[in-house]
Amino acid sequence: MTISLFKKRxxxxxxxxxxxxxxxxxxxxxxxLLLPATPLMAAENKKDxxxxxDIYLRFIYRSAEQVxxxxxxxxxxxxxxxxxxxxxxxxxxxKNKSDDLLWFExxxxxxxxxxKMIPRYKQTYWNKQWDEMQLKQAYRSTFGWTLFPETRDxxxxxxxxxxxxxPMQMHPFSxxxxxxxDENKKGKxxxxxxxxxxxxxxVQK
Amino acid sequence: MKNIILSSLILLFxxxxxxxxxxxxxxxxxxxxxxxxxxxxNDMDGNQFDLSKLKGHWVFVHFWASWCGPCRxxxxxxxxxxxxxxxxxxxxxxxNTAETEDAVFSFLGSxxxxxVPLMDTDGLVTERWQPRGLPSTFLVDPEGKxxxxxxxxxxxxxxxxxxxxxxxx
Numbered sequence: 001m002t003i004s005l006f007k008k009r010x011x012x013x014x015x016x017x018x019x020x021x022x023x024x025x026x027x028x029x030x031x032x033l034l035l036p037a038t039p040l041m042a043a044e045n046k047k048d049x050x051x052x053x054d055i056y057l058r059f060i061y062r063s064a065e066q067v068x069x070x071x072x073x074x075x076x077x078x079x080x081x082x083x084x085x086x087x088x089x090x091x092x093x094x095k096n097k098s099d100d101l102l103w104f105e106x107x108x109x110x111x112x113x114x115x116k117m118i119p120r121y122k123q124t125y126w127n128k129q130w131d132e133m134q135l136k137q138a139y140r141s142t143f144g145w146t147l148f149p150e151t152r153d154x155x156x157x158x159x160x161x162x163x164x165x166x167p168m169q170m171h172p173f174s175x176x177x178x179x180x181x182d183e184n185k186k187g188k189x190x191x192x193x194x195x196x197x198x199x200x201x202x203v204q205k
Numbered sequence: 206m207k208n209i210i211l212s213s214l215i216l217l218f219x220x221x222x223x224x225x226x227x228x229x230x231x232x233x234x235x236x237x238x239x240x241x242x243x244x245x246x247n248d249m250d251g252n253q254f255d256l257s258k259l260k261g262h263w264v265f266v267h268f269w270a271s272w273c274g275p276c277r278x279x280x281x282x283x284x285x286x287x288x289x290x291x292x293x294x295x296x297x298x299x300x301n302t303a304e305t306e307d308a309v310f311s312f313l314g315s316x317x318x319x320x321v322p323l324m325d326t327d328g329l330v331t332e333r334w335q336p337r338g339l340p341s342t343f344l345v346d347p348e349g350k351x352x353x354x355x356x357x358x359x360x361x362x363x364x365x366x367x368x369x370x371x372x373x374x
Contacts (some may be wrong), residue, residue, distance in 0.1 A: 039277060074272060075305060141303040141328025145270065145339055150336065158339060158356045 035111035050194055055096040055179070062089035062163070064181040069148075076139050083129050083145070087121055088168045088199030092100070098153035100183040100187060103180040104160075105151040111166060111197070123167040125151055172198040211315045229288040229353070231374045236351040241266070241343070242333040244298060246323040249306060254323050257349065259296050263373035264345040268325075268336050271312035279358035284317035286338040286370065290292065293374040302329030302339060 010176045050057040064085040071081050081127065096102045111118040130140045148162030181187030229235065244256035244266065256264060263272055269276040269282060275349050287297055301322045327332050334343065342355040359366050 005363070074308070122311070135330065137327040138303040138305075141332065144269070145302065145328075145331075147273070149338070155356060157231060158337075162338075 012160055016131055017050070027059070030086075038088040048196070050192060051097075054096070054100075054190060055102065055192065056079065056093075056095040057177075059197065060089060060091040060093070061198060071143070074142055075141075077133075077135070080130070080139060080143075081131050081134050082089045083133065086168065088166040090164050090166070090197065090199075091161065092148050093159065094154060095157055095159045098181075099156050100181045101156070101183055102150070102154045102190070103185050104149075104154065104177075105180075106148065106164070107151075108178040109164075110176045110178075111173055113169070118166055118169065118173055120147075121167070123147060126165075131168065160196075166199070168202045170202050171200045172196045217355065222245050230359075230369050232356045232359055233369065234354050234356060236343075236354055238350045238352060241345045242330075242349050244300070244323075244327055244334075246300065246330060248321045248323050249309065250321055254298060255300040256345065256352070260349055261346075261347050262294050263347060264296045264298045265300060265370070265373075266300065266334070266343040266345055267340065268300050268331050268334065268342075269322075269340045270302045270304055271308050273339045275358035277312075279314060279340050279361070280313070280358070281291060282321070282361045283362070284319050284345075286367075287320065287357075290364065290370070290374065295370065295373045298323055300331065300332040313370050326336055 048059040067089050068081050068085050071084055076084075094104070106120060106122070111120060126143060126147070126175075127140075129135075130143070140162075146163055148164050149160065152160065154160050172195070175197045177192045177194070179190040179192075181190060241256060245253065247253050249343050256266070259271045269280065271277075283297075283299060290297070290361070299320055305326075306324070309322060309324070314321065334341075337341075338355060338368075340358050342359070342361075343351055344353040346352045361367065361370060
């Protein structure tokens with residue numbers, strides 16, 4: 001306590017208002033630099049969050065510009081970037097808050113609008129795109145790791161994140177997420193229904 | 206009666222000991238002790254690393270990429286751990302997944318400049334190991350079997366994680 005009081009007194013007795021403003025600005029810059037980065041580094045995006053006792057879900061909507069900047073930064077060829085940005089990117093961050101194992105299979109996450117299903121671009125779709133342009137293995141690998149895993153379990157407390165890609169949609173749509181539970185997937189199925197999912201830039205609400 | 210009490214105490218004590226030894230820090234999971242996949246890669250200085258030559262040691266195998274946010278946070282803790290365990294029986298393999306030397310150099314230069322990573326330039330070694338995501342850490346036992354996996358990034362140089370690693374020294 002003595003030390004902190006001493007520091008406080010020393011700080012105020014030796015700094016002018018200008019000094020304090022400068023120090024605060026420096027601190028602000030430092031804090032901004034220390035902010036943790038999400039895979040696509042876009043802190044300005046609107047974030048949508050769903051949370052209940054079992055699960056935390058956050059959706060981050062990526063613009064074509066952000067997607068292009070990310071893959072450009074990793075040295076991807078222009079043709080691959082041009083192909084990549086034709087899709088809609090939604091980064092999903094999922095945390096299993098429950099005490100059970102939660103299983104997700106993206107085939108059981110249903111994107112839909114007005115009763116019509118919106119097919120998701122799976123890893124196999126991207127493999128075909130990259131085969132066509134003979135994309136180097138390193139880029140294919142990086143792209144693959146930025147996608148949300150197709151199927152996996154999430155342990156209690158575990159977070160999983162990655163991009164889900166879809167054909168570009170001009171209007172908001174819905175998402176029904178189904179999760180199996182327990183070691184053998186025999187626990188009660190958990191379903192979450194979300195509306196107003198969208199593709200950034202393309203959306204016309 | 207005395208014997209029963211004594212036996213119960215011994216049983217209770219040994220049960221507690223067992224529980225303590227079997228309790229893992231948060232985010233560390235036990236694996237099925239299957240054979241670790243091959244890991245033969247060159248580091249950034251061109252030296253070859255071969256996991257199979259480290260039988261008799263525990264090996265900390267870590268996969269990361271510069272674009273992943275948690276990797277940035279975790280890497281300095283790995284560097285500190287590397288220093289702490291320099292002359293121990295625990296060995297380290299820090300594998301970059303599918304990035305160029307330039308990307309790796311500029312990333313590590315700013316946060317963990319003492320680490321000389323193994324370069325999985327095409328990402329295929331990482332895929333064979335099937336990590337649950339990046340970053341990901343495996344602990345391989347002295348017989349070359351996968352024993353533990355860390356879910357996501359961990360502060361390896363602190364508290365329970367340091368204590369956990371100390372048993373492999």
